[in-house]
Amino acid sequence: MAFYEVESGRLARVSRISLARAEVRERRDLQALLREQISDLIPDLLVIAEEFGDWDESKRRIDLLALDRKANLVVIELKRGDTGSHMELQAIRYASMVSTMTFDQAITTFEGFLGSEEARFARERILEFLGWAEPNEDDFAADVRVILFSEDYSRELTSSILWLNQKGLDITCFRMGAYKLDERLLLEFQQIIPLKEAEEYQVKVRNKQHEVQTARRERVPWNGELYANYGDSQRSWDDAQKYGFISAGGSEWYSRTLRLLVPGRRVWVNRPGTGYLGVGIVTGEPVIAADFLVETPDGPKKYLDVGSIHADIRADAHDPVRADRFVPIKWLATVPLTKAIREAGLFGNQNSAAQPTTPLWPETVKRLKVAFRIED
Known part of the structure; x- marks a missing residue:
């Protein structure tokens, strides 16, 4: 996508620069901005952890971990300065590792993220966000979504993500860009997968493919077994x-x-x-x-x-x-x-x-x- 400034009746192209040249750092800047304002880009997300790595025998950490309004976990990963190489494999690995998180574990995780002063409100904030009066363990973390932010995407990466989405995963990709206009820094976040125009249709297709899984998540009284x-x-x-x-x-x-x-x-x-x-x-x-x-x-x-x-x-x-x-x-x-x-x-x-x-x-x-x- 190109941006132009209208100047003296003519179009003057605003040059795109790398995030590195713009001195935008991955964790200090991008991650912090998304941590605080992710809902401006993707409505209905609640960040519950940053640099999450509460598992054994692994030093790997999720950049941001969030919940959506359907009580799904959302793994958010960022890459600056490359073509996002292997992002999808890393994110899928993280998604599988958090897929067994329970409601109580999410509360504990959110408490650590909020800090000591606000930790006591963690349970109430999650319940309010989900619109629940009481925890519903059966509906919690029924699925894990993945959202990727990268400065660029290779053809191999986009092909694999499109294929994974066709197989029923839920992976959204944003391309990030930086522009300098006078002394101002402009950041661009463009959703490229799925395309906005096709998103509603793709959701319908995915929902149809998941009818069996949805039926399995319906609840009946516990039979005592x-x-x-x-x-x-x-x-x-x-x-x-x-x-x-x-x-x-x-x-x-x-x-x-x-x-x-x-x-x-x-x-x-x-x-x-x-x-x-x-x-x-x-x-x-x-x-x-x-x-x-x-x-x-x-x-x-x-x-x-x-x-x-x-x-x-x-x-x-x-x-x-x-x-x-x-x-x-x-x-x-x-x-x-x-x-x-x-x-x-x-x-x-x-x-x-x-x-x-x-x-x-x-x-x-x-x-x-x-x-x-x-x-x-």
């Missing part, structure tokens, strides 16, 4: 069956939802990417790894002394934040990893535990009862 994820390469399913437990850890993000596992309730246990492995009755509250006891032929023993435990889990066993929490389970039925129940259309969730209220959950339980031969 619990859901849990268990296991990865660090956690032994053989031990879980033998001693009767499931566990999660690494940080509060992963272990906190285990508190949803109410003793006396039935829980269906899934291993992501593998399938459902078992069903049992919760028999106790979560216990930190260092204190968790299991039954052996010689009586109760600490699991740390008798289990097949990965070195990382053992190293964190006494850490009050990172340690695994173990939930005792009385198994009703289990299967080995090689015979996991994995069928199209079964419910899945990224949290360590859940009390699902989607229409898919009762149907999933019905099918799992048949597969595990459970009769009520």
Whole structure:
């Protein structure tokens, strides 16, 4: 886009200059301006964090993290002085890392962003922004949007973003430019993907493609059946069956939802990417790894002394934040990893535990009862 000044009845082109030449810095200037005035460019956004990186084993940070009015998380990334190389891959990585954020975690994040004086209003401000009277965990962070700001975009980058949007992602791109007019600095923010003229149509197409996902997010009364994820390469399913437990850890993000596992309730246990492995009755509250006891032929023993435990889990066993929490389970039925129940259309969730209220959950339980031969 070119800008012209009308001067003595003629058009005088205003020259575009690089952001570097204009001495506009990425974090100090651009990020600060967008942090304070993002709603002037994109209505209905609330920034809840800057330089967000509240995850383990990664030094990567999101430039800005926001919420939109639909309670979606919004990852905002900026690049100055290049063609935005690999921006989309970086942003998608960040989107996946924050996709499991809960409402309470968003409150904690926003409190840190606001600072000590305003932190006490974080919950009320988010609820007011979303138009909610009370938190609605099922509707919170149902999707993650991505917004990119770059001084330029390569053809490879725009092609990949257009393709990703066609596959159902929601990525918006702004091209930034700087102009000098006398002693004044003018900044341009031009939305190039999706084009404004096509945006409404593309939203309709995306909504049509997501009808199934939308239906899955509809709520029904909780049927009393619990859901849990268990296991990865660090956690032994053989031990879980033998001693009767499931566990999660690494940080509060992963272990906190285990508190949803109410003793006396039935829980269906899934291993992501593998399938459902078992069903049992919760028999106790979560216990930190260092204190968790299991039954052996010689009586109760600490699991740390008798289990097949990965070195990382053992190293964190006494850490009050990172340690695994173990939930005792009385198994009703289990299967080995090689015979996991994995069928199209079964419910899945990224949290360590859940009390699902989607229409898919009762149907999933019905099918799992048949597969595990459970009769009520």
